[in-house]
Amino acid sequence: MAKIDALLDQLLAQRGSDLHLGIGYPPLLRARGELVPLRDAPIDAAEMEALLFEIVTPHERAKITTELDLDFAYAYADKARFRANYFHKTTGLAAVFRTIPARVLTLDDLGCPEVIRRMSERRAGLLLVTGPTGSGKSTTLAAMIDRINRTRACHILTIEDPVEFVHPPIMAQVTHREVGPDASSFAAAIRSAGREDADVILVGELRNNETMKLALQLASFGVLVFGTVHTNSAAATIDRILNAFPSDEQPQVRGMLSESLLAIISQQLLKSADGKGRVASYEVLVSSSALAAMIREGKTVQIPSLMQAGQAAGMQTMDMALERLLQKGAVSFDDALDKALDKETFARVNGKRR
Numbered sequence: 001m002a003k004i005d006a007l008l009d010q011l012l013a014q015r016g017s018d019l020h021l022g023i024g025y026p027p028l029l030r031a032r033g034e035l036v037p038l039r040d041a042p043i044d045a046a047e048m049e050a051l052l053f054e055i056v057t058p059h060e061r062a063k064i065t066t067e068l069d070l071d072f073a074y075a076y077a078d079k080a081r082f083r084a085n086y087f088h089k090t091t092g093l094a095a096v097f098r099t100i101p102a103r104v105l106t107l108d109d110l111g112c113p114e115v116i117r118r119m120s121e122r123r124a125g126l127l128l129v130t131g132p133t134g135s136g137k138s139t140t141l142a143a144m145i146d147r148i149n150r151t152r153a154c155h156i157l158t159i160e161d162p163v164e165f166v167h168p169p170i171m172a173q174v175t176h177r178e179v180g181p182d183a184s185s186f187a188a189a190i191r192s193a194g195r196e197d198a199d200v201i202l203v204g205e206l207r208n209n210e211t212m213k214l215a216l217q218l219a220s221f222g223v224l225v226f227g228t229v230h231t232n233s234a235a236a237t238i239d240r241i242l243n244a245f246p247s248d249e250q251p252q253v254r255g256m257l258s259e260s261l262l263a264i265i266s267q268q269l270l271k272s273a274d275g276k277g278r279v280a281s282y283e284v285l286v287s288s289s290a291l292a293a294m295i296r297e298g299k300t301v302q303i304p305s306l307m308q309a310g311q312a313a314g315m316q317t318m319d320m321a322l323e324r325l326l327q328k329g330a331v332s333f334d335d336a337l338d339k340a341l342d343k344e345t346f347a348r349v350n351g352k353r354r
Contacts, residue, residue, distance in 0.1 A: 004074075007021075010038050012079060014031050015277075020094075021097075022043065023044060023093065025042050032272075033271050048094075061070060064087075069087050071162055072084050081165075082097040083097070084098075104145075105139060110143055112140065112143065115263070115315075118314070119144075124221075124263065126216060126221065126262060127225070127227075128228065128234075128263075129227075129264075130237045137267065138165065138228070140180050140265065141228065145158070145167055146167060150202055152171055153169075154199035155199050157177065157202070158202040160179070161180065166185075183229050201215075204228065209245045213245075215227055218260075224228060234285035258296045261287050261291070261295070264285040273332050284314055285315060288310070308320070323346070
């Protein structure tokens, strides 16, 4: 048993999402959105090296020493997997371990809107799940991949850095590729994906305009492509993609995006009203001829109005989703207001539920 496993056992026992380790501080875990210490005594440099270097390969140890940063996945027996990030800060070596549950949660477990289930049944196009770090994007995508795996005889390819959720083949053939050990870069892996007869491709993160353009091309070729972007709303996601390209390329990208985009799911996590867990709030933008026209004509400012008018198609803004959670008593007013995009209007409309 590795020394780090004792701390990971405490993380799992308290249903925490992250373990933070830093020299001069006690081990901290994030539970229900808040950081709490696991003990009083701080970690010193010798203990930190003992905790972290025991579970890495010589190559990985050399990388954190020379490049000062390391990402990898750590499998703790059959209990859970963890996405580990080692890095250096002013006090020295540090790390964060993110829990990846051994069991993939289903869309029903997550309380996802029905429209997300319908999107996972599509056969081609680009579906983006967006949100800040720690908002549950990977969990939502894993649930969608799991549903496809259980219902379709197809080839699913995931390209990640590192591989997080591992999907054993059920009805589908599942191929996991990790950037670094299995591919030199996201772009190289996406280029290769077109020759690997994949029906569904998960790209862990669309990091730059090259990966974005390649993902759009695959989606236009009849592949269902899932990806993540670090943005807080559907409109901001479209702007982020377009602004990643030089101005002379943007008209072409607008055309590709307007034709290939299936949906954008923007999500945030809130503390549940009873304080015992966390609740996801989903903003949903679904493709339509009106949306395609807005993208081509650069009228993304009109997208929130389109979502408000498109409730019959399953669309909703983030503030609408938060209001529904508040009405059900799932979250507190203060937490909902903190996540609302238009705080002034949200407070005026929902202040009586305080």
